[in-house]
Amino acid sequence: MTQPSLTPQPSARARIFGRSSYPEYLRVASILRKETVGGALLLAATVVALVLANTPAAPFYFALRDFEVGYEPWHLSLSLGTWAADGLLAIFFFLAGLELKREFVAGELRVVSRAVVPVAAAVGGVIIPALVFVAINLGGGAGALRGWAIPTATDIAFAVAVLAVIGSHLPSALRIFLLTLAVVDDLLAIVIIALFYSADIQVVPLLLAVLPLALYAFLAHRYSKFFVARAFAAWLILLPLGAMTWALVHGSGIHATVAGVLLGFAVPVLARGRDGGTGDGAGLAESFEHRFRPLSAGVAVPIFAFFSAGVAIGGGQGLVDALTDPVALGIMAALVLGKPVGVLLATWLVTKTTRASLDPDLAWVDIVGVAVLAGVGFTVSLLISELAFGHGSAEDDHAKVAILTGSLLAALLATGLLRARNRHYRRIQEKENTDADLDGVPDVFLPEPGREAPAG
Known part of the structure; x- marks a missing residue:
């Protein structure tokens, strides 16, 4: 008997946030579980840094x-601290480069109708927060305006960890959308860093960085199967070629994390067969x-947070001074209001100007919850703050307090919205029998009624 295909078939009108394939769902679920641990470690490192920076241990911490x-x-x-920001954060x-390439080659973004939505949402989530920050800081001079890009990037570890904890019954499409949006706007953040926060470029x-990068890409593609089988x-x-590329990019004046993205893009996604074509099994990017x-989640990002999040607040008055700084107000408003407005506006425009429509299983309030959660900005925001204002400056300290406060507010608001939606979907799943059939695949991933399944 012919088995139905698990791959969603194209329709006349593409659906935004439609159900993905079952293997893709399993892969994203696995990532979410890992990011939950990473988010907890990131939070712990942040708390430790804040405690050390505001206790008698502060001299030791800053030294x-x-x-x-x-x-x-x-x-x-x-x-x-710089090694953590420039080196470990690479x-x-x-990984962001690997994930983005995987999405474009073998994931959700390979289909234009699916890709346009999270990409547009990411762009909207960069532009609107930047405009909000600029509007609040127009009278602050060029120095304050250098922080326009701070609230533009969603933190993957924190946001996805929050969603994994509170969204056990939310549709997988929302999780895939958040992950894709976060990866895309991380890429946009890297482009912003390269274009606007790099100085004294050395040609x-x-x-010279092109040479080890090209050799790295050649070897990764030519011997990908060998590297998958032999990790050493x-x-x-x-690894030495990657380190050489990183050192030369760092020496050129471009922020060294750009090298990390380039190296990720250079890794092949699909496995190679014996004839040199596409084969079965895990590709080098997945490996x-x-x-x-x-x-990254357990060492690099927590160490960066430990060295970057330590801000000497200076008591209650110091906290008030920090949060009333126009720079801080601009960041908090951009994260809590600008980010969700940008994501929602871009998503709405796509539904009105293209043939895409919202999946009938979802409601716009679901998208609102995810858009608010996208306002959790931490890792990249802290990095851009240091690049914009200088490590340890008063503006940098105020910006970091605002990043922490705004991200916390966004996470709390999103938690309230998404927990209510999670209860809603849990009731639906309890009412409808969505248990796996005998083939081991849940019914929700099978082709929709009336949609002809191709021959297997």
Whole structure:
């Protein structure tokens, strides 16, 4: 008997946030479980940093953060805080590059009707918060306006961790949308960093960086099956080339996290067969994601948060002064209001100007909840704050207090909305029997009634 295909078939009118394929659902669910742990570690590192920075241990904390190590002739004599921001955070952006490429090659974004929505939402979620920040800080001069990009990026670890904890019964399409949106606007943030927060560009190191990057890409594609089977070979061969690319990009004046994204893009997604074509099994991108995600979520990002989130508030009055600074007000307003408005406005415009429509299983209030959750900005926001105002400056400290406060408010508001929706969907799932059939695949992932299934 012919088995129905699990791949969604194209229709005359594409549906936004429609159900994905079952394998894609399983993959995203696995990522969500890992990010929950990463989000908890990130939160713990932030709390420890804030406690140390506002107790008698503050001198030790700031001395540790500012302690320099490295080799000056290579422009690599950096403080530990800078090593965390420029070096360890490159691992985070390497994974962002891997995930984005996987989405475009083999994930949800390979279908234009699916890709246009999260991409447009990410763009709207960058533009509107920036405009909100600029509107509040127009009278603050050019110095204050340098922070326009701080509230533009959604933090993957925090936002996805919140959704994983409170959204056990929410449709998987909402989770995929949030993950894709966060990855895309991380990419937009990296482009912003490269274009607006890089100074004194050195052409020679930048051109030299092309050589190890090209060799890295060639070897990754030519011997991808070998690197998948032998993890040690990737550490011995590809890692040194990646480190060389990172060092040369860093020396060029472009922020070194850009190298992480480029290296992620250079990794092949699909497995290679014996004839050189596409084969079965995990590709190198999936293998690298499996290996590096624990390192990023469990080590790199928490260490960055530990060195970056430590702000000496200075008591109640200091907190009031920080939160009443126009820079801080602009960031909080952009995260809590600008981000969801931008995401919702872009999504609404897509439904009105294209043939796409909202999936009938969802309501706009679901999209509102996810859009509010997208206002949780942390990792990239802290990085841009340091690049915009200078590490340890008063503006930087005020911006970081605003990032923490705005992200917390966005998370709490989103939790209230999504918990109510989660209860709604739980009741629906309890009423409707969505247990797996004998083939092991839940009914919701099978083709819709009236849609002809292709021959298997």
